[in-house]
Every structure is written in C-alpha cells, then in structure tokens.
Amino acid sequence: MESALNSSILKSGNRRRVLRAIYEHRAISKQELSSKLGMSLPTITKNLSDLMSSGFIQKSGFYESTGGRKAQIYGFVSRARVSLGIVLLKEYFEMIALDMFGDLIGSERVEKPFSRSQGFFEEMGFRINAFISDLELDKSSLLGVYISIQGLVSADGEKVLYGEAMKCTGLELSEIRKYVDYPCSFIHDTEATAVAEIWKRHDIKDAVLLSLARNFSGIFIINGSVCHGMELSGTIEHMRLFPDAQDHLCYCGNCGCIETYCSADALAKDAGETLEDFFLILRSGDKSREEIWERYLKHLAMVINNLRMVIDCEFILSGYLLKFMTSGDFKILAEYADNLCPFDICGVRLTRGAYSENVAAIGAALIQIKTFLNNLFGQA
Ligand SMILES: [Zn+2]
Structure with a gap:
C-alpha cells in the first residue's frame, strides 16, 4: 500500500518511536528527543539522518539560542499525506481536505441535491477531481476519498446496505468510483462523526455519541473506539x-x-420554519417557541435516559443543532434526563461535542489519517 512504510527506513522500532515523537510534538530538537525517548544523542542523530529520506520529517529552522549553539528544529511534514472526506446529504455535498494533523487544507460545498443517477455521480466525480487538483498535491500523497453517507454501509465500504434517508439503499460504490480518479470508500456518517469527536478528545472512554444533525443518529463508543457490532449498529434513531x-x-x-x-428536521417541522428563524425568535423570549423547544428537549432527555439504562456513561452531543444550543440548554436537558432517572445516585454527564457543521466529512477524512498513522507508527 505504501512504499515508505515498506521501506527498510521505517522497519526499525527506534525510528518509528522517533518519528512518532516528532509527530506528537510537531517540532522538536535532537536534545529533547534524546531526553524524552531515553536514547543517546548519537542514536537520535543516526535515526534522524535515516528518517530525512522518508519524506515525513524536515528541518524547520532553529530554536532561539540560550547561549550555546542554536538547536536545529525537526518537524513532521504536515502534508506528507492528505486525506479527503465528503459528506453526502440530500441538499448538497461538501468536500473537506485535511493534513496529517487533521488540520483543514481546503473545503468546498457543492449545492446540488442528491439523486441516484449517472448525471449526479458524473458531476460529483468531476467536482472531486477538480477539488483535489486545485490543492496542487503530489497525486501519490492523497490517502483516498471517504464518502460519508446517511446509511448503513457494508464492512468493506463498497455498498449502502440501508440508506432510506437518502433513498439510496443498495447503492454500489462502483456507481461513483468510475468517475473519481482516486481510491474511494463509503462510511456510515454516524461512525465518521464519532471518529471526529474521538480525534478531538483523547480522554473519551465509554460514551454515547448523539448526532443532532438534520437526521438524528447515535452510536456507542467503547474504550475510546467506535463500537461496530454487527451490521445494524449505530441506528439509535430508529428506536x-x-x-x-x-x-x-x-x-x-x-x-x-x-x-x-429528535432530529433537526423534526424540530424544524414542529416549528414550521427554518431553525435559524426558530432560534432567533426563541431567544427573544417567544412563548410558543419556548414550548416547542421544551418539548424537543424533553424527548431528547427520554432518549438519553433510556440509553443510560443500558450504559451509564458520558453522552456527547454533536452535529448541526449544537451551534444553536446554549450552556443553559445543556443544563435543562440534564435536569430533564435526571428527573426521568429512577436512581438518585449521580447526575447524567452531558458534554458538548467539538463540531457542529460538516462533522461527518471531517470524520471521514480523519479515519484514513488515523489508519495511516497507526500503520506508520506501528507498535512504536
Ligand atoms: Zn425509523
């Protein structure tokens, strides 16, 4: 898969440890590497010299001198590889390119309603190819294109097993792949969302991720990893x-x-207006909107309490609605959930996710980066 990974340069455990330390610090000196890894300076120097030809590290100037010789800075090449994630929605699709640190390189939204047709996929492929071309990357540095879709996806990422939210059940990746010049895969949007939240917060252990997107979704995170289970996992929305x-x-x-x-679409339908308008008027103290919002939060509290009876853990709220929700809303939601709980032991733990917009596209790109880094660093 990856010539650099197969090269003898990265077969040494010590080199992988050095590489990982440089990645984790982004920029570091030989002396710091030596002290952090417990390796002698000559060993660090030899490993750095070997690693320079891997394309993953570079010299990035010098630290300010504190008297002696200025120390060379070694940095990880952020664009050594680039990953593309796409979120495919009913109204539009959005492309996000991330570097090896998960930082944004570029994004583009294409306002084209989804249809399962050759014409749509042909244009989608054209726009993906043009987007990547505009990034002016070395073609071999692109890890691939992960397409996040509102539906259950086969384990090999080749087929949508259930996609009625988008009316695309049975969609084969081959219908899209023939128009895209790069490796592609489907990914369930709920899983992609969870991966994005885990990337941002390394302390997540056991949690339930609830995505308050236009369509609702939810999935379990166990011991810091998305719980895949079998094919029907991550469909809390259909409880x-x-x-x-x-x-x-x-x-x-x-x-x-x-x-x-509990989906954002359901809230908009109940309100009979766009959510932008709804929240604007709600925050001005409108009583009828307050009733609608209270109803929404009470339903969401029921969901949280029911799931909490399965596993008492952190509940992470992510997705589109998040940008409208205040800390006061979180407090009220927690109170509603606690009122439903039959045990008066400890309060529910709700946390605000890191993302509101395009989280599934970000997660789709991050999955590839995470996999690549795990292979790169091995057991280092
Ligand atoms: Zn349903």
Missing part, C-alpha cells in the same frame, strides 16, 4: 420513542422513531 404512535412516520416505515422527534 421507537412512542411505539404506539400512529403519526410521526419515519423514513424507515415505522411510526414514533426517535428520528421523528
């Missing part, structure tokens, strides 16, 4: 909040699913 409901028809065909009460 039926009100099993006897005759209305609140979900796109899955059932009535009363969480999706129909």
Whole structure:
C-alpha cells in the first residue's frame, strides 16, 4: 500500500518511536528527543539522518539560542499525506481536505441535491477531481476519498446496505468510483462523526455519541473506539420513542422513531420554519417557541435516559443543532434526563461535542489519517 512504510527506513522500532515523537510534538530538537525517548544523542542523530529520506520529517529552522549553539528544529511534514472526506446529504455535498494533523487544507460545498443517477455521480466525480487538483498535491500523497453517507454501509465500504434517508439503499460504490480518479470508500456518517469527536478528545472512554444533525443518529463508543457490532449498529434513531404512535412516520416505515422527534428536521417541522428563524425568535423570549423547544428537549432527555439504562456513561452531543444550543440548554436537558432517572445516585454527564457543521466529512477524512498513522507508527 505504501512504499515508505515498506521501506527498510521505517522497519526499525527506534525510528518509528522517533518519528512518532516528532509527530506528537510537531517540532522538536535532537536534545529533547534524546531526553524524552531515553536514547543517546548519537542514536537520535543516526535515526534522524535515516528518517530525512522518508519524506515525513524536515528541518524547520532553529530554536532561539540560550547561549550555546542554536538547536536545529525537526518537524513532521504536515502534508506528507492528505486525506479527503465528503459528506453526502440530500441538499448538497461538501468536500473537506485535511493534513496529517487533521488540520483543514481546503473545503468546498457543492449545492446540488442528491439523486441516484449517472448525471449526479458524473458531476460529483468531476467536482472531486477538480477539488483535489486545485490543492496542487503530489497525486501519490492523497490517502483516498471517504464518502460519508446517511446509511448503513457494508464492512468493506463498497455498498449502502440501508440508506432510506437518502433513498439510496443498495447503492454500489462502483456507481461513483468510475468517475473519481482516486481510491474511494463509503462510511456510515454516524461512525465518521464519532471518529471526529474521538480525534478531538483523547480522554473519551465509554460514551454515547448523539448526532443532532438534520437526521438524528447515535452510536456507542467503547474504550475510546467506535463500537461496530454487527451490521445494524449505530441506528439509535430508529428506536421507537412512542411505539404506539400512529403519526410521526419515519423514513424507515415505522411510526414514533426517535428520528421523528429528535432530529433537526423534526424540530424544524414542529416549528414550521427554518431553525435559524426558530432560534432567533426563541431567544427573544417567544412563548410558543419556548414550548416547542421544551418539548424537543424533553424527548431528547427520554432518549438519553433510556440509553443510560443500558450504559451509564458520558453522552456527547454533536452535529448541526449544537451551534444553536446554549450552556443553559445543556443544563435543562440534564435536569430533564435526571428527573426521568429512577436512581438518585449521580447526575447524567452531558458534554458538548467539538463540531457542529460538516462533522461527518471531517470524520471521514480523519479515519484514513488515523489508519495511516497507526500503520506508520506501528507498535512504536
Ligand atoms: Zn425509523
């Protein structure tokens, strides 16, 4: 897969440890490496000299002198590899390019409603190729293109097993791949969202990720990793909040699913206006909007409390609605959830996710970076 990885340069455990330390510090001197890794200066010097030809590290100037000779700075080449993530939504698709640190290199939104048609995929492929070309990368540095989709995806990333939110159940990657000049894969948007949150916060252990996107979704994170389970995992949105409901028809065909009460689309439908307008008027003290928002938060509290009966852990809220939610909303939501809890032991732990917009595209790009870095550093 990767010539540099297969080269003898990175077969040494010590070199991988040096490389990892440079990556983790971004910029570091020989002396600091020696002290942090417990290796002698000559050993560090030899490893750095070997690593310089790998393309992953570079000399990045000198530290300010404190009297003696100025120390050389070694840095990790942030664009040694670049990753592309795409979020494919009903109304548009957005492309995000990230470097090896997960920092943004470029993004572009294409306002084109999704349709499962040759014309759509042809234009999508054209726009992806043009976007990558504009980044002016060495073609071999692109890790690939991960397409985040609102649906369940086969383990090999080749097929949408269930995608009724987008009306694309059964969509094959080959329908898109023929128009894209780079390796592609599908990824379930919920998983991509969770990966993005885990990347941002290394202390996440066990958690439930609830994505308050236009369509609701949720997935478990166990011991810092997304819990894949079998094929139906990460579909909390189709748990039926009100099993006897005759209305609140979900796109899955059932009535009363969480999706129909707690998605951003459901809130907008209940409000009968855009969420931008809704929150603007809500914050001015409008009583009817306050009732709608209270209803929404109470439903979300039911979801949280029900899941908490499965596993009492952190609940991370991420996605589109987050940008409208205040710390006061979080407090009220926690109170509602605690009121539903039959045990008066400790309060629910709600945390604000790191992302609101395009989180699934960011996560789709990060998955490739994470995999690449794990291979690069090995067991170092
Ligand atoms: Zn449903």
